[in-house]
């Protein structure tokens with residue numbers, strides 16, 4: 051069986067940077083407390099946990115006596131920084147530079163919209179860590195919409211400025227913007243803030259998925275990016291299977307004379323996990 055790994059899959063630079071920050075601190079023997087899952091990949095989180103990193107909630111910070119708090123790539127709301135400061139703990143901020151830039155843009159837009167009684171709209175998943183951080187830049191006044199069915203949460207009589215969660219599909223974002231523009235009676239500003247590290251991967255992963263009779267997509271169950279990229283694979287290759295670990299692999303997939311398998315994954319999928327998957331499938 052020929053098993054090949056997509057060379058464009060794996061950590062994006064934001065996630066890579068956060069994992070490197072955590073790994074460096076752990077190597078120095080520091081106690082590391084990451085607020086929330088460092089990456090939406092259960093296997094990588096397990097690996098870091100074995101090296102001594104704990105995943106905590108912001109509420110737990112008050113009970114920590116020593117060690118360094120780590121903010122992951124998704125970014126945090128301004129209130130989170132205040133909580134760490136109040137606890138007097140050192141902070142390693144591994145927020146992705148792309149997300150940090152987006153925070154700044156939303157803050158600026160929020161100040162401007164406030165002066166003209168306008169609204170900030172965020173197209174994203176309510177409750178997702180990144181979206182909580184984005185909305186936090188607007189004192190949680192931003193209107194979060196998950197899809198077109200929610201656009202009526204917006205007041206179409208007031209100015210509107212729209213941003214997108216970085217991992218959202220740019221195509222869907224565009225459709226939502228058009229719907230809002232049709233209904234609005236006033237100015238609509240919009241910014242396609244989806245991350246090119248994710249959106250650029252869709253055509254590439256589709257090229258890869260088309261080239262194999264069977265695709266094994268490796269991704270975390272909680273990863274939005276994994277969902278988007280897996281959907282992209284499935285669109286061009288119906289024989290694409292989503293797995294999070296080798297336990298999810300079903301031998302029957304390889305029954306029908308499959309002699310070539312492509313392994314690919316999300317921006318949150320570690321290289322070592324795709325390699326482990328490839329080695330496992332080669333044994334069939």
Ligand code: SF4
Nearest residue numbers: 062064146148216245
């Ligand atoms: S997907 Fe983009 S925004 Fe998100 S962590 Fe990776 S590089 Fe940063």
